[in-house]
Amino acid sequence: MGLDQTSRRTVSSHDPQHEHVVGHWPKGRISRRAAIGLGATGVAGLAGAASLFDFFSKWRESEAPADIFKGDAPNNEIWELWRKRGWMKEASHYLKLGRNVQCKICPNNCILEPGDRSHCRNRVNRDGTLYTLAYGNPCTFHVDPVEKKPLFHFLPGTRTFSLATSGCVFRCLNCQNWEISQKKPEETKNPRGEELCLKPPLPPHLSHDQMSRLSLFPENVVAVAAELGCPSVSYTYSEPTAYYEYTQDTCKAARERKLKNIVVSCGSIEERPARDLYQFVDAAHVDLKGFDDDIYQKLNSGRLQPILNTLKTLKELNLWFEIINLVVPTYTDNLDTIRRMCAWIVKELGTDRPLHFSRFHPQHKLAHLTPTPVGTLLKARDAARAEGLRFVYIGNVPGLEGAETTWCPGCKKAVIERDIFAVTCLDLSDGKCRFCGTKIAGVWKM
Numbered sequence: 001m002g003l004d005q006t007s008r009r010t011v012s013s014h015d016p017q018h019e020h021v022v023g024h025w026p027k028g029r030i031s032r033r034a035a036i037g038l039g040a041t042g043v044a045g046l047a048g049a050a051s052l053f054d055f056f057s058k059w060r061e062s063e064a065p066a067d068i069f070k071g072d073a074p075n076n077e078i079w080e081l082w083r084k085r086g087w088m089k090e091a092s093h094y095l096k097l098g099r100n101v102q103c104k105i106c107p108n109n110c111i112l113e114p115g116d117r118s119h120c121r122n123r124v125n126r127d128g129t130l131y132t133l134a135y136g137n138p139c140t141f142h143v144d145p146v147e148k149k150p151l152f153h154f155l156p157g158t159r160t161f162s163l164a165t166s167g168c169v170f171r172c173l174n175c176q177n178w179e180i181s182q183k184k185p186e187e188t189k190n191p192r193g194e195e196l197c198l199k200p201p202l203p204p205h206l207s208h209d210q211m212s213r214l215s216l217f218p219e220n221v222v223a224v225a226a227e228l229g230c231p232s233v234s235y236t237y238s239e240p241t242a243y244y245e246y247t248q249d250t251c252k253a254a255r256e257r258k259l260k261n262i263v264v265s266c267g268s269i270e271e272r273p274a275r276d277l278y279q280f281v282d283a284a285h286v287d288l289k290g291f292d293d294d295i296y297q298k299l300n301s302g303r304l305q306p307i308l309n310t311l312k313t314l315k316e317l318n319l320w321f322e323i324i325n326l327v328v329p330t331y332t333d334n335l336d337t338i339r340r341m342c343a344w345i346v347k348e349l350g351t352d353r354p355l356h357f358s359r360f361h362p363q364h365k366l367a368h369l370t371p372t373p374v375g376t377l378l379k380a381r382d383a384a385r386a387e388g389l390r391f392v393y394i395g396n397v398p399g400l401e402g403a404e405t406t407w408c409p410g411c412k413k414a415v416i417e418r419d420i421f422a423v424t425c426l427d428l429s430d431g432k433c434r435f436c437g438t439k440i441a442g443v444w445k446m
């Protein structure tokens with residue numbers, strides 16, 4: 001999953017302690033207080049991307065496909081309920097291998113026999129066809145400051161309508177949202193009871209029960225985001241790659257309505273689906289979890305190289321993106337490795353690519369570790385700057401002076417100051433420093 005800039009877990013539909021309030025968010029720039037309060041693609045569809053020969057050669061050379069959930073597809077009763085709600089859709093980017101199927105969305109490359117469920121928990125093989133069960137059925141949504149993604153160089157001070165379904169392509173030991181990312185759709189949604197499709201006018205509150213049976217199809221997402229005064233929609237909290245079809249269709253609908261799309265992702269996605277999705281995306285936040293493949297496998301059950309490939313693809317596609325790196329004690333806090341990571345970013349992505357070091361807080365399967373020492377984060381920032389990165393931030397350390405300030409690379413004055421997720425000072429004019437006129441990389445207006 002991608003990482004939001006907070007250790008505060010997200011509220012989800014299966015959390016009876018919380019109710020969703022959908023009509024009470026502040027309009028306009030967010031104050032500090034408010035911020036705190038807050039198709040059958042088959043073989044034919046893949047033609048031109050990877051031939052069967054390419055695919056099988058690659059598979060032989062690399063690792064076996066990821067673990068999957070054998071025989072865990074929904075029974076006929078659940079399947080029928082899901083179908084009636086419109087919460088399933090034939091998947092995109094997959095291969096039919098007789099009655100088996102292989103998903104080609106992420107490097108896990110799940111191979112499923114009829115009745116199996118995927119590694120990300122959201123996809124099943126039903127009678128030789130691959131379906132996603134994560135469509136139009138978010139288990140959580142909120143209005144967030146865009147700074148919480150975190151995106152610091154993209155429409156600062158604006159709010160973004162943020163949503164997620166269950167499921168993830170990774171198994172991070174430190175996951176902050178494991179209660180949704182490591183669940184299957186049937187564990188976060190309940191299709192029984194009266195159907196409820198959220199659309200304007202919005203009710204002031206949603207109960208846990210309403211949230212669990214609520215539908216929010218792409219056109220509804222866009223209408224709700226617009227009603228709430230959000231100029232963008234964010235696909236976040238869990239992992240948008242795991243709800244790829246829903247993300248992509250919603251991105252298309254949002255773009256038609258002139259809303260921006262933001263994807264917050266771990267970056268583990270194959271190139272063809274990445275290109276098909278990101279052509280509709282305006283900004284991305286990629287979680288580069290480290291720069292050591294062994295650690296990636298141990299900490300996240302992922303691989304490093306696909307993330308680096310995705311970052312290069314995003315650069316080529318010319319969309320705005322920022323990088324976050326969670327510094328986890330004993331896993332990703334080695335300064336030499338951090339230096340190598342920063343050098344790679346400078347060489348491949350340029351000095352203007354914002355990098356956010358984020359402080360680890362003990363949780364999930366790493367509850368026994370201590371939080372990242374602030375001194376380690378400061379050394380990481382120094383190393384990144386020494387490698388040439390111009391915009392380096394430290395997150396999840398409230399009160400650390402200058403940690404979230406954007407400094408002009410020309411005159412070295414502060415041009416954007418932030419307090420938690422609120423923008424408190426914005427000294428830019430047409431994307432340039434108001435003091436010396438240096439252009440600051442980013443997207444500053446709609």
Ligand code: SF4
Pocket residue numbers: 103104105106107108109110118119120121122123168169241242
């Ligand atoms: S997106 Fe899900 S089903 Fe597809 S390869 Fe990745 S983990 Fe497997």
